[in-house]
Amino acid sequence: MAALILFVSLMLMLPLVPAFVELRRKSDASPLNVVQQHAGEIRHFANSFRTYIQILEPTLRQCVASGATASGMLNDGVEYLALGRCDDSQTFPIVQPGATCSVTIAAGSDLIVPRKITFLRDVYAGGQFSGGDNNSYRAILGEKDIHLGRSSRVTRWVHAVGEFSAEHDCELSGRISSDSRIRLQGACNFLRLNAPQIDTGHVMPGEDSTRPNSEDDTNAGSGVVQRFLYDGDFEVHAGEVVTGNIVARGKLHIGAGARICGSVKSVSDMVLGTGVSLQGSLISGKKMLIGPDCAVNGPIIAERALRISAGTRCGSLQHPTTVSAPRIEVEDGVTVFGTLWAREHGEVVAN
């Protein structure tokens, strides 16, 4: 009987063995890793890479002075190629189309690379960077402008201290940032972009990018304004002026030329007509269509999809903002000041 009780007790205890082992060993007892030191800045990887290749600075200076090329290994055993002069695609060590470059490239001055090259490691350009068509990059850091040729591909990140521009059909995965400006031509795909100014397609002649939006002086979310709450669908009529925040629990349509001095939220779909001007933020629980020539000062968030029509300006140089949705289509001729972030897919489309 005692043996039976002992056996049953042991059987009952058996499922608890892993628990006792874990309690004793504490193999998974550290706090969940919460990022404490940085705030998810888009330039985080670029800054880390700059620090990482700082060790090459003397080598690069020598190469630039002599116009020579040097190679070696970085501290972690990664091979590098330091270029003193590469301001002509013919001077780049790899010129054969379809070739793969598996070393870190660091150029002390301008860097021009030929077409159809796959870069498996990061690229650094101390001057201007210009890439040929159909290239594939892992990451690029440029101390001046960066220009990517047609159908180029970036898999991780790019940061340009100067202007970043990409020709048609580029695929820009990861983070693309510039301290000056980003210009994307038609059919470019993107995920996360950040720059003081982001333009799609050709900027309209006579367009003054420094012109502030009409109600630039107010911060979204900071002012106390009246709130209008509607339980179903709602429409702001064309040309109407509304002072206050609008919340619609259904669909929302804002007519052409309407002016809203406040923020707008729709739990469902939202459509903005032509020339709507909005001082605050624009939030949609589903899909959002922003018509042509609108001006929105605050953040624009659509929880499902967003399309921005030509001539629309989001934010301003004085008040940069964020435009975000899982899927974003931006027509040629749109300007975003700040961040343009498509979680799943962003694309520059024809008008």
Add this chain to the structure above:
Amino acid sequence: MIYVLYFIVFVICVYTARHYWFTLNRLFGFQRHPYIDIDTASWPLVTVLVAAHNEEKVISNILSALMTVKYPEGRMLVIPVNDRSTDGTRAIIDDFVERFPGRIQPFHRAGGKGGKAAALKDAMELVTTEVILIFDADYIPGAGLIKQLVAPFFDPEVGGVMGRVVPLNVGTNLLTRLLDLERTGGYQVDQQARMNLRLVPQHGGTVAGVRLSALREIGGWNDQSLTEDTDLTYRLLLHGWKTVYQNRSECYEEVPETWAVRIKQIMRWAKGHNQAMVTYGLRLLLGKHRATLRERIDGVLLLGVYAMAPVTLLGWALALAVFFRGVAPLHGVIALFSLTAYAALGNLAAFFEIAAAARLDGTRRRISLLPFLILGFAVSIFSVSRAALSQVSDLVTGAELHWDKTERFRKVL
């Protein structure tokens, strides 16, 4: 007797289904994080209130952390709300005020009603900004947290924001490890599922924010409430404001390291929650206001969470009574089914939720501690039932509810 048991079994089944629904939503559903991408904006002025009552062990950690967060210069003011502290809290705060001029404005409260809500209510005289963030003194915010918690206020429908609480002292003992698992399930699954499903994410009163105009509209902080956070959640909801949850806005906290402190904490939570249930339950379910049907149902279920402990105990007692009295053969079977439902489905639902949460966090090995959660549940069920009983007795005798501060375990710096 049997019909009461039927009803209890039905309610248990509703909660069980709710647990499964939330967990499956987190594992396979569409995940809503609408505001987390807002990294560039004209950031509004913000006031950060730090509730502190005898917090000399922890107050310097949070003030140091707040002085290093990334928020535009001159747009954030920290107000440590020193509520009648008798330890070194005041001196530590004053030292920080001297070291960071213009960035910290102390609020030293020498008397008045006890409790966090009462202290926050008094501190509101210093608040002028539309966005207010609230932290308890044992929390340690990371560099990007303030922007993340402010971002949802760009949505004009949002009245309150809640971030995720992450225990820091996980490995101390069995209790801290169990609390870590409970918190994981509560935030990673429960709160985020409510956010995904547009239900009622709960304002936790810390790692949280509230819009000043919304707070004024609902009548300010309720110093009659033992859990001002639950009270705030429901008053915002009844006035057409949303509380949103940001699962990626994580902040470290210290969890109780002794069972006595834990029991005291959960009893206070239970009393406050039950208080809110009595005050807002019927009004939320049947009243004329702007909450949606799903918010009404979920809101009521959330209010009933702590009432479920005494109800479950009663169900056990009834099931056993029905079984042993042999009221009728069929009733005996139902009693057996009831017990099985509690023991298997009900518990498994909560275990499934916590295991799924740990998996989502990528901390798989701690899942092996799940069997020990029965111990935590047992302590909770009896403590919460005791709290409910004492609340009823307080109601009869007319005794006032009183607020207990949670003891800290960190070493004084």
